[in-house]
Amino acid sequence: MQRLSPLDALFLHRDSPDAPRQIASLVLLEPGQRPLDYDSLVRVITDRLDLVPRYRQLPRHVPGGVGLPVWVDDEHFDITLHVRRSALPRPGTMDALHELVGRLIARRLDHDRPLWELYLIEGLEDGKSALLFKAHQALVDGSHTVDLAQVLLEETDEIRDLPHDEWAPRPSPAGTKLTLSSLLGQVEHPRELIANATYRTEQVLSALPVPAGDAGMTGPLAAPLSRHRRFATASASLDDLRRVRDEHGGTVNDVILAVVAGGLRGWLLTRAEPVSAATSFRALVPMSVKLKGAEDDSLPTSLGSRVRGNLLSLPVGETNAVVRLHQVSYALKGHRETGDAVSAQTLADLPGFATSTFHAVGARVAEHEASRQYQLVVTNVPGPQESVYMAGQRLAQVFPAIPLTGRRTVAIGITTYRGRAYVGIVADREAVPDVDVLAQCIEEAVDELVETVSSRRRAPRGRQRPERKAGG
Template identity: 50%
Template sequence: MSERLRPRDLALLAEESPSTPMHNATVEIFEPGPDGFDYGRLVRLVQDRIAFVPRYRQRIQPVPGRIANPVWVDDPNFDIGYHVRRSALPRPGTLDQLRELVSRIVSRPLDRNRPLWEIYVVEGLDGGRFALLTKSHHVLVDGVHTVDIGQVLLDKTPEVRPMEPDDWLAAGRPSPFALVADAVRDSVTTTDTVVDTVRAGTGAVLRGASASLRATGHVLDALANRTPHADSPIIGPLSQQRRVVTVRTELAAHRKVREAHGGSINDVVLATVTGALRAWLMSRGESMRRIRQVRALVPVSVLDDELEPTSLGSQITAHFVDLPVWESSPVVRLHQVSYSFVAHKETGRGIPASRLAGMSGFAPATFHALGARVAGAERRGGYQLCVTNVPGPQTPLYAAGARMVATYPVPPLYEQRPLAIGVTSYDGGVFYGINADRDLLPDADLLGPCLTEALDELLDSASGGRTRAPRGRRKKKTDQP
């Protein structure tokens, strides 16, 4: 019996449109090993490791008459060559050219008639480097049954871990009669099937009504006073095109600010984002007195028995932070962000960053995907910006013998929110990935230097020996590495 999609997964599929593709992406840059670049070796690596994520060889199959939710079934035509694609930049390829290529690829939705993922191998980067761009749909990576494929591709040493031979064969394609029979059987033996089907059907009606209301000005949101600051410069209708911006900074710089002012690495990251938004908005001629703050959703890892368990050992929930872009002092901005997390820390539910960074495989890929799901579930919650920050391992990782030297998350954009930021710390670096709507925010590339300058401001304040932040915590196990 195949597994059925849950109502929350159907909601994600229903919300998807050409302007809001529901996939999470990651860009990773590698230095080849002594033997050089070998595309065939990379394909074999993916083919071997996909055994850890069998959902990646399945597609969505609707049930005739919609008498039950769709099911996951093996794709009898699964073709690794379709999903692992080869591309190249004109040598020597620059990071700007890579970002432009990534922007175009992440703008395109995934094909629902196939397993919902793709990997692009991009050759030709300067210095003989290459990049991997992974795209995985939200319904694919739920953290319960399936993690992101990026979590299982990387090894701790250049030597590839030996794997047992994968003798996978696709199950036969279920007939319409078999799909209906299974749906009837599930309805009789599993009450959840009936409940989920009713929820999905009701949700479809509500989403249809919501679509009509969006066309007439989001009437329901306005009545509920939940429109996310419609006058904000980072709120507006999305186009079908994206612009991806990447920035590498040093973890040592974030640690220096933390040591000088207290708080956590996460606080420093958010204060850096706040300073960058302030400088970028001012470059656009925006009045800080009018805007004053940007409400951000920051997914956090917690231990909570009331939330759905995941295979990662923790749950992800939403934490809302008002980023004080009106404040001119970088230290005061850091203070403000630090205070916003006091209540969360005092609950005792938080997960130590060292534990997250030490999870098996490259867990940030999965955590970013789960954070995006949380942002999607809260999309009517009034936030303007989602910032996901995930600590990763501080030792190098390898794919098919090539060392990963950079990793940039590319979070998705949801309706009316043309900007999202993902952050991953790895091997001494802190990597900022920015996804922006190309038409609504044509100057989003300026956010790159603004991030660097905002961190420099904090570093200058740390060198000046200013007063520590109110929380005044030295490094503890709950801080990021």
């Protein structure tokens, strides 16, 4: 019986209809010789749930709140309640897919069942299908539990047969046993007492009318959240981003963040928002750092590194795209020069397709550091540049969906895969009805930077470079 950490317990406490604490990933699959069907998908997932036992568990609160909640087996676990199917109306356009994803990511997960869902979405144009993964922030911590998508991925289209034991749930402990165990644990281990006290304090603070860190937040990226979401996507050639890096310096990550700044600038101008030379947005950008030891134990861990939130002022008011890039690169120079930064190449070469787990950990960092008064979360995770497969189907595109919290009405996630950078944008449906315009402006910001590259030809839009590695 394992207890939730204070942070995970707080995720559960803060989960609400207008701010569900769940991370999502949208995966588009290429049509294969063997179309993916629902029954096959259920079988593949069932075989791999042994690798992530937390996906058959649910959180149970200790009576009287005398201790942190604990993970217990779901005695009535039914995988068909978690693996679901949906279909788009013809002709199955990306706009229709965006609309469906926006509705699905807005729905809270049921706390009386294991905290995840997976949707098989059929009926996309060109014979494609899609998978939408949803997992609660309390579920995927990058250390004890990784994202389900990671254990489903393969390097070939052959579905491996894994050893599989028939699962039987362990009986849930009685309430009195949970209470006594919690009290005894706090007596024997003072750290548990401190952890529970911290959790109780955070519960009180999170119940305040204005969440910590949100006071005074105004502007186009700040508003009370509704219960509904919009979702939009954009993409760019990784070769184009590398050309910009080679021409102007910095890293691909710098270029991507400068593109986000340029996209936000263009979006504000379409809205006739006031934009001056001093206009900027404070973005929290989670970045991996090397494991150092006990002094870094407060940082969330993911796959061999720790993840720290870096505050970055996005220079939205700067009119010159190259100057914007130099300002971003200079602001992040300190992070690179510490010697603790983990390179994009190192992350991309990790076994498996770890991007979904890193995005989940990045969202945890953003929630953990909400008091730093940032206006926007931007997660950027490099993935493999060779093809990977899921349930026998090759992945075509991968878009992260980062949750909204506090009064932050937009969250942006970027994943690089097979020669392209894929951008997923989550927005509050009422506050940002024009999120599709923001996605278009981000692609136009890429074009703006590419046009500054001298004596180089731009890679054709949409062209894949499967054998190239993601570089920093």
